[in-house]
Amino acid sequence: MVKVVSIRFHDAGKSYHFDPADFRLHLGDSVIVETSEGYDMGYVSEETVDLPEDQIVRPLRSVLRMTNEEDQRKYEIKKEKEKEAYEICLRKVEDRGLKMNLVNAEYSLDGKKVVFFFTADGRVDFRELVKDLAAIFRIRIELRQIGARDQARMVGGLGMCGRELCCCSFLDGFIPVSIKMAKEQGLSMNPSKISGACGRLMCCLKYEQEAYEDAHARLPRQGDIVMTPKGQGMVISTDLLRERVAVRMESEDMSDNEHFEATEVTVLSRKGKRICPREEGKKCAHHGISDEDEANSESGENGAGDLKFDGAAPDFSEENE
Numbered sequence: 001m002v003k004v005v006s007i008r009f010h011d012a013g014k015s016y017h018f019d020p021a022d023f024r025l026h027l028g029d030s031v032i033v034e035t036s037e038g039y040d041m042g043y044v045s046e047e048t049v050d051l052p053e054d055q056i057v058r059p060l061r062s063v064l065r066m067t068n069e070e071d072q073r074k075y076e077i078k079k080e081k082e083k084e085a086y087e088i089c090l091r092k093v094e095d096r097g098l099k100m101n102l103v104n105a106e107y108s109l110d111g112k113k114v115v116f117f118f119t120a121d122g123r124v125d126f127r128e129l130v131k132d133l134a135a136i137f138r139i140r141i142e143l144r145q146i147g148a149r150d151q152a153r154m155v156g157g158l159g160m161c162g163r164e165l166c167c168c169s170f171l172d173g174f175i176p177v178s179i180k181m182a183k184e185q186g187l188s189m190n191p192s193k194i195s196g197a198c199g200r201l202m203c204c205l206k207y208e209q210e211a212y213e214d215a216h217a218r219l220p221r222q223g224d225i226v227m228t229p230k231g232q233g234m235v236i237s238t239d240l241l242r243e244r245v246a247v248r249m250e251s252e253d254m255s256d257n258e259h260f261e262a263t264e265v266t267v268l269s270r271k272g273k274r275i276c277p278r279e280e281g282k283k284c285a286h287h288g289i290s291d292e293d294e295a296n297s298e299s300g301e302n303g304a305g306d307l308k309f310d311g312a313a314p315d316f317s318e319e320n321e
C-alpha cells in the first residue's frame with residue numbers, strides 16, 4: 001500500500017495523487033507541488049489514504065511544502081495578470097478575425113508560461129496569434145483547444161435543478177453519457193430538457209442508470225402479455241420507480257385499465273415471444289397442466305390419459321423461439 005494525498009489545482013476538475021511526504025495535511029490545506037509543467041499551488045481535496053500499488057500512476061511526485069504568505073501574495077498577483085492577459089488575447093483574436101471563443105487564461109506559478117484556453121468548431125490556425133502574444137508577454141505562450149464540457153466547468157453556472165453544475169462542484173472527470181440512457185429512463189427527447197449548460201447531455205443521466213437497467217431487467221415491458229390476479233391482460237405502461245404496471249384487461253373495455261404491483265403479475269409473452277412456465281415445472285396457464293401432470297397422464301395415472309384442450313395447444317419448441 002502507498003500513502004497518497006489528492007491535490008486539486010482549480011476550484012473544479014480532476015484531483016491528482018501526490019506523496020504527502022512527512023506533512024500532516026488536512027482538507028483544504030494549500031500546498032506547493034512539482035508538476036510536469038513546473039511548480040504549482042494546489043489545495044488538498046482528499047486527505048491521506050492508502051492505495052494499492054496498481055492504482056498509482058507513476059511517477060508519484062511529492063508535496064514540497066506548505067504555502068506561506070509570500071506564496072499567497074504571488075498567487076493573487078498571478079490572478080490579476082491572468083485577467084490582463086485574457087483581455088489582451090481577446091483583442092488580438094478580434095484583430096485577426098479568428099473563429100475561436102477565448103475561455104480563460106492561466107499563468108504558471110513562476111510566471112514563465114501562460115496558457116490560453118479556447119473553443120472552436122474546427123481547427124484554427126493561430127500561429128500568427130502566438131507570435132503577436134509572444135512579442136507582448138515575452139514568455140512561453142500556449143494555446144489549448146478544449147471542449148464544451150471543459151468550458152462549462154471553467155466558467156461555472158447553475159443547472160436546471162437549481163444547483164451548481166456537477167462538473168464545477170464534485171465531479172473529478174467527465175463520464176460517458178448516451179441518448180440511450182435518456183430513453184431507458186423515460187425522459188423527453190426534447191434537447192432542452194436533457195442537455196446541460198454545455199449543450200451536451202447532462203452528466204446526471206448516468207447517476208441512476210444502473211437502477212433503471214436493473215428495473216428494466218426485472219419488470220414487464222410495454223406490450224407484454226401478463227397474468228394478473230384479475231386475469232390476463234396486456235401491459236400498457238410501466239412505472240419503473242414505483243415498480244408498478246398498468247394492465248389493459250382482455251375482458252374489460254379498452255379505456256379500463258388496472259394497476260398492479262410488479263410482483264403480482266407473471267409474464268406470459270414478451271411482445272410476441274411466448275414464455276411457458278412448464279420450463280420451470282410450474283402449472284401453465286395455457287395448458288392447465290404441469291410437467292408432473294403430463295407425466296402422470298402419459299402413464300395413465302389419475303385418469304388423466306385422455307386430457308383434451310380447447311383449440312390447439314401453443315407450440316413452445318425452440319424453433320418458435
